[in-house]
Amino acid sequence: MGNERRIVQVCLDVPLVATFDFRVPEGLDPEVGNLVVVPFGRTRKVGVVTGRIARSEIAPEKLRDIESVVADVAPLGRDELDLYRFCANYYLRPLGEVIAASLPPRLRQARRRKLAPAAPATARGPIAEGPPPTAEQEAALATVLASFDRFHPVLLEGITGSGKTEVYLRAIAEALARGRQALYLVPEIGLTPQLESRVRGRFPGEAVIAAHSHRSEGERAQAWLAAQSGTARIVLGTRLAVLSPFADLGLIIVDEEHDASYKQQEGLRYSARDVAVRRAQSLGIPVILGSATPSLESYTNARDKRYAHAKLAQRATGAALPVVRMIDTRVDKPVDGISRAMRDAVAARLERGEQSLIFVNRRGFAPVLYCRDCAWHSTCKRCSANLVLHLNSGEMRCHHCGFLGRVPPRCPKCGGMDLAPVGQGTQRVEESLQALFPKARIARVDRDSTARKGALKEVLDRVHASEVDILVGTQMLAKGHDYPGLTLVVALDSDSALFSADFRASERLFAQLVQVGGRAGRAALAGEVLIQTDFPTHPLYAAVARNDFAAFAEETLTERRAAGFPPYAHLALLRAESKKAGEAEEFLESAARLAKRFASRVEIFDPVPARMARKAGFERAQLLVRAKSRAALQPFLREWKSALDAKAERRVRWTLDVDPQEL
Numbered sequence: 001m002g003n004e005r006r007i008v009q010v011c012l013d014v015p016l017v018a019t020f021d022f023r024v025p026e027g028l029d030p031e032v033g034n035l036v037v038v039p040f041g042r043t044r045k046v047g048v049v050t051g052r053i054a055r056s057e058i059a060p061e062k063l064r065d066i067e068s069v070v071a072d073v074a075p076l077g078r079d080e081l082d083l084y085r086f087c088a089n090y091y092l093r094p095l096g097e098v099i100a101a102s103l104p105p106r107l108r109q110a111r112r113r114k115l116a117p118a119a120p121a122t123a124r125g126p127i128a129e130g131p132p133p134t135a136e137q138e139a140a141l142a143t144v145l146a147s148f149d150r151f152h153p154v155l156l157e158g159i160t161g162s163g164k165t166e167v168y169l170r171a172i173a174e175a176l177a178r179g180r181q182a183l184y185l186v187p188e189i190g191l192t193p194q195l196e197s198r199v200r201g202r203f204p205g206e207a208v209i210a211a212h213s214h215r216s217e218g219e220r221a222q223a224w225l226a227a228q229s230g231t232a233r234i235v236l237g238t239r240l241a242v243l244s245p246f247a248d249l250g251l252i253i254v255d256e257e258h259d260a261s262y263k264q265q266e267g268l269r270y271s272a273r274d275v276a277v278r279r280a281q282s283l284g285i286p287v288i289l290g291s292a293t294p295s296l297e298s299y300t301n302a303r304d305k306r307y308a309h310a311k312l313a314q315r316a317t318g319a320a321l322p323v324v325r326m327i328d329t330r331v332d333k334p335v336d337g338i339s340r341a342m343r344d345a346v347a348a349r350l351e352r353g354e355q356s357l358i359f360v361n362r363r364g365f366a367p368v369l370y371c372r373d374c375a376w377h378s379t380c381k382r383c384s385a386n387l388v389l390h391l392n393s394g395e396m397r398c399h400h401c402g403f404l405g406r407v408p409p410r411c412p413k414c415g416g417m418d419l420a421p422v423g424q425g426t427q428r429v430e431e432s433l434q435a436l437f438p439k440a441r442i443a444r445v446d447r448d449s450t451a452r453k454g455a456l457k458e459v460l461d462r463v464h465a466s467e468v469d470i471l472v473g474t475q476m477l478a479k480g481h482d483y484p485g486l487t488l489v490v491a492l493d494s495d496s497a498l499f500s501a502d503f504r505a506s507e508r509l510f511a512q513l514v515q516v517g518g519r520a521g522r523a524a525l526a527g528e529v530l531i532q533t534d535f536p537t538h539p540l541y542a543a544v545a546r547n548d549f550a551a552f553a554e555e556t557l558t559e560r561r562a563a564g565f566p567p568y569a570h571l572a573l574l575r576a577e578s579k580k581a582g583e584a585e586e587f588l589e590s591a592a593r594l595a596k597r598f599a600s601r602v603e604i605f606d607p608v609p610a611r612m613a614r615k616a617g618f619e620r621a622q623l624l625v626r627a628k629s630r631a632a633l634q635p636f637l638r639e640w641k642s643a644l645d646a647k648a649e650r651r652v653r654w655t656l657d658v659d660p661q662e663l
């Protein structure tokens, strides 16, 4: 082999520059996709070979040799590399960062123990019998199966409890029957421990991989290898699993496709749903997007026939949807957050031995501590946010920067003793309910009560075993749970989201209320949902009460079209933060001037303070850009990004968020 063929491009996870040239010493023969260990500065790094080249621009004496080829990991496939390149381009991040994000931590270590090879794929296992599908499920499945050999996006719009999961499982069975793998994405796996056992129960002979955050590093590496080799035919995971390698992926499912957690909010700010669709497109396979409240993006795609549209309008068990009613809190004034109507409804459930779920969107005892003498209230010094009172631990906590302080015995400003907690957190609601119903067995579910590994599953198991009468919790309780004995859901404080500055807030509120309300009355017993509100005639609540997603969607889309927001426009957000006041905005001003030089088909807004203008001691600001199409936005962003990179700004941390979910 000639000397000139012995140079490879290696992609490394370092800022800005993505690939570096290395010489291949005698005896090594890396191929494209291979993981290699290379010297880098004084350290060694694991990189991926992305190309072989005849000659390098680098002077020969500066070229270094690769140290070794990682032998216990098969090369990344062309499909994967294409996908990672797409993500890097689209989200304007270095390729090395994308690849690093996709690799389990163990595989990124230059020095480690050898991995056990993935077991060879076994013969296909048996499939357990599911319930006979309803006519609607049958029709939805037919829509999915209509085309299994090419790109085929399907929006599965199904009300809560309509048996979407059953449709997914049958579609997976079809992919397996064709000898292919299936990827099943869910928003947060830890929140639905039942799902994993349901999938394993249905496919008892298959190696099902479930990607948890609780997995050890070794387990994560083995899971990755099993997906890559094809041993694992079903991969169940959260957003990161969309970047997992596969031997032969034949189907992707995105459950609760509208869920905001599919969008990563730092670093590589990708949308796993969008990447899933893109991956299905380039592989030529079906992708099912399922939800009771689809994102308006997917909804319009289905309405405009870019996606097939399957609907499940009935609950699979034959149960009716819960009746939704407003409690007018201007008349029925809540005491400690609890209205008379709510108290009566809970009391009735206790009497009948049924369960209630109280949905509170704030953990802690009360969102703020207030001095009735001088109007002082507890704020975080480092964030534009209130400190939340956590009475159980006697602490004031900032939910944004993690600041912890003791609860002051008297007002820090005037010395007065009349300090009052204002508003309701989960702890306070739990306490008030316990005072009202001393015999009731109450469980609280929020990030505080479930911090310990396994704690959530324990509570949920107790709910299933009917050892809990009242469940108080945050949106952790909204998703995917199925409790036959639960007949009442009360939403305590949704009003604030009605008037948020974020144009997506109402979409999220609608989804959340439908989700959490959908936990009620899923089996034999009828369900009821109560919404405590000062605005009982608000059209959003009215649409929730009628379970009329289409009406809500059409009305919201009309507003979006008028305002020029997605899905009628494409957005990117330049976020900047700095320790010193004014610096972030100054940077954005200059970025805006720069943008105007080559922004012919995009609109540049004025820099504004972020919704949370101060966080962890940083002043934050943002600049929105908007275009009619991705085709107009993308080339602009690339040019703008490299111009911004060239400025080598040091005082300000900045990042570009393509298709931002939160403004």
Ligand SMILES: Nc1ncnc2c1ncn2[C@@H]1O[C@H](COP(=O)(O)OP(=O)(O)OP(=O)(O)O)[C@@H](O)[C@H]1O
Binding pocket: 131, 132, 133, 134, 137, 158, 159, 160, 161, 162, 163, 164, 165, 166, 292, 316, 317, 479, 480, 481, 482, 518
């Ligand atoms: N064909 C069927 N016959 C009888 N029961 C069914 C059928 N399909 C699903 N079910 C049952 O209906 C309930 C709801 O189904 P599933 O959890 O699949 O709904 P879903 O649409 O995913 O719900 P959600 O979005 O509210 O979490 C489950 O208890 C499930 O076992």
Ligand SMILES: [Zn+2]
Binding pocket: 380, 381, 382, 383, 385, 398, 399, 400, 401, 402, 403, 616
């Ligand atoms: Zn803070």
